[in-house]
Amino acid sequence: MPHATALTPGLPEAAALLDGTVARTREDMREQGMALCGMGTRAMLTTFTAPRHRTCNTYGTGCTLSSAIAAGLALGVPLELATETAHSFVQQAIAAADGLQVGSGHGSLHHFHAVWE
Template sequence: MAAIALTIAGSDSGGGAGIQADLKAMSALGVFGASVITAVTAQNTQAVTAVHGIPLDVISAQIDAVLNDLDVRAVKIGMLGTPEIIHTVARGLAAFEGPVVLDPVMIAKSGDALLAQEAVRTLRDVLLPTATVLTPNLPEAACLLNMPAAETREQMAEQGRALCALGAGAVVMKGGHGSGEICHDLLIDRSGVMAEFQAPRQDTKNTHGTGCTLSSSITAGLARGLTLKDAVAQAHDYLQGAIARADELNVGAGHGPVHHFHRVWPS
């Protein structure tokens, strides 16, 4: 029987991030993906030109429909947009007992805002404490903590522990926005750094959807019964391969997507 994971996120009409990236990554990793759409975006590789939030009752109905029928083993939460949507999702998942991966999506690769400023506090207070693992990039972690973005490994570890202190079970501090030839990702829980994942920075502009892809890949691993450490390791390896072959897709004129099916499509 196939492992099932659920993604709760926004739709990217360009296909590179959001629900579309999540389902591609889950499928590539052998997991059946179900979805709850929180918003529809008019988006491509260059810009987000419109955002339409899905009515709250429809979001609730989607969550109920999936959880009442499908044997969901893990949930990923991405773009939520507003405080009202955050509360709706929290209520919908209140009885869910499996692992939850929270990706605090705030800004698109194009620089467009995807989370209202007033929703940051709600995300931090309502959903963050329910997360098995939180997956912020450095600017997102800084925003949640109202601190400057981490610049060193020590600062990343410190901020990861601070986010755990707010209630997250664990945190993956993503170093993609950092500097240096090597990118460092840290898996942190309340006791400190559990694991560190390193990779050379790759010279490509085609990194649209990297955050969505990593979080949904972790979710896929958890749905298949992997430990958190192994799920993050698998996701990190998969994403590095997707970035390495991103230029082969040649999608759009801006920041193109990573290659979710790099292990399946011929090079």
């Protein structure tokens, strides 16, 4: 973890990294985030809030968020702005996801929402 610029684990992933239980409160999340930072990473995304979209098409949100942050960092964008931009992108992809009719079961985000309806 000392080589990581930032970690974006989901609640079960954070618990597994710490050999602990899944966080249930914001305070638990903050404590786990601090513990993970104590393992050497420079930054930890613990909570980020947004309006909830009523959709089942949220498959891939965590991977999309971390990839979008990494893409911003690769372009030289500061971490805070890269995270805000990535979060906005994920929220837009969730909002547009119901219009994407591919596959079956729990659907994915609409990653190309800005260029393909």
